[in-house]
Amino acid sequence: MKKVAVFSAHFPPHIVGGAEYSACQLARGLSARGYDVSVLSTAPDVAMRGTFVDEVGGFDVFRVLMPRPYQAFNFAGQKTLDKIIWHTQDLVDPRNVKIWKDFISDNNPDVAFVHVPQGLGFNGLDALARANIPTIIVLHDLSLLCVKTSMFRDGHDCQKLCGECKFGSLFKIAALKRIKQLHIVSPSQANLDQFLRISGIVPASASVIINPNEYPRPTVAQVNRARIKLRLLYVGQISAIKGVDFLIGAILSAKLIDRVELRVVGSGRDLEQLRLKYAKQTAISFSGHVSQQEVANAMASADILCVPSLWRENSPGVVIQALQIGLPVFASRTGGIPELVRDGIDGKLLRPGDENDWSESISSIIKDPGVLDLYRRKIRDSSDRFSASQSVNSYIDLIEKL
CATH class of the missing domain: 3.40.50.2000 (Glycogen Phosphorylase B;)
Known part of the structure; x- marks a missing residue:
């Protein structure tokens, strides 16, 4: 060999x-x-x-x-x-x-x-x-x-x-x-x-x-709670090009903060700065770096994975991990992301850096959370895409x- x-x-x-x-x-x-x-x-x-x-x-x-x-x-x-x-x-x-x-x-x-x-x-x-x-x-x-x-x-x-x-x-x-x-x-x-x-x-x-990545399965049950409060999740590095600050800004500017919860998972150069900037926003939490298993469990407890990247992403593993467990993805239409996320099937592809596009898309799910069930069914029907x-x-x- x-x-x-x-x-x-x-x-x-x-x-x-x-x-x-x-x-x-x-x-x-x-x-x-x-x-x-x-x-x-x-x-x-x-x-x-x-x-x-x-x-x-x-x-x-x-x-x-x-x-x-x-x-x-x-x-x-x-x-x-x-x-x-x-x-x-x-x-x-x-x-x-x-x-x-x-x-x-x-x-x-x-x-x-x-x-x-x-x-x-x-x-x-x-x-x-x-x-x-x-x-x-x-x-x-x-x-x-x-x-x-x-x-x-x-x-x-x-x-x-x-x-x-x-x-x-x-x-x-x-x-x-x-x-x-x-x-x-x-x-x-x-x-x-x-x-x-x-x-x-x-x-x-x-x-x-x-990438031949294998991710752990969640050890907690997946529960659909979007009809109470929409649970958004971000997983990745905390830096300007990843668009975390932009995402929060889009939520706040559209006055959606009372209708959503946003959990930010990951570490990076902007983590402490953003923690301080949004310290008074109780609906936004910063978890820092966690294990792959904890990421899987966070996904099981979320309604949407948000990937608001401002730069040309290559092939974000976090997107594949989410789709493998049936979690809908809202992501920027940039780089290699459209090769992973099928618009209207796995979630939505949105214009990078466009606050209106992001806030309106999130708002549409708040108004009609049943759409998430459609996304989940379509994702499960093609769960073998990433082997x-x-x-x-x-x-x-x-x-x-x-």
Whole structure:
């Protein structure tokens, strides 16, 4: 069976976002099918460096403390000079290449998966190119193009690279082009198209494969209480591009706050600021970071999952998790979200940043909560749309063709 090397700066149990969760789920899926998996990741501190065994997959995870002013887990609140040094080192520090090279030498992989290179060093890709290893780049975001990973700035999606990102992407794209056996996978067609258009890369193959994520089922009963008070739920990072503040503003401006409850689950740079800003709004609660099981239970206790993203989302796992348990989704019509949410079937697709569209849609459910039952029935009729096992099979098909 082939040896598979996984490169991801973040990897469970040390989680910053959804990319590393997906990387872990794929690694476990391949390991369960008999592939010899090994992972290179970063350590959040000195005590966590070294080799660890994944408790589910049984494969080795080698965690290295990167030579940086700070580790990839601690990006918030850093000084501007330290950030400049960090990003420069992530592009050109020759120690990155040595770390990747040593890992490749120790594990001798037949194929490499690159999930989160930011933090491990983008020039580490040169080690894969020199070893002529077939490489699958999984596009969880746009970090290969944008230093902020989102191509979103000053409240708007970027249509082209700014000067800052253009400089950094020159190094990243050049490194990718040196890999002769380069394959690109994205969980959404929208993200894949944007990356290929802007990067100009012509890979050996490009494909769309949904992230092979499995989510826990709720351990509490699902109860429809929308006729009393509409229960809205947000799950994800708390930052400006995610639209949490916008969503609350839409609810307040339409004077719907007495008819709804909004629970915000997740952590992020804006969490404490929003907690303070809306401290007097008793219908709005902030739970902070919780476990996947607690997320599942929160979904079972909600009427609608809200995904009010202002930027081009790729393929939000929280949407898939909600639809798998039959929870209707109201989401922004942007990026890869329309590939997941079927308007009028799974919920509603709304204009990102349009307060009237969002408030009117929420108000329509308050007036006629029976619509939610229709959404739930339609979702249940196609509950097999997102199969983690099928996604792993698609990845295996790709591996075996290399």
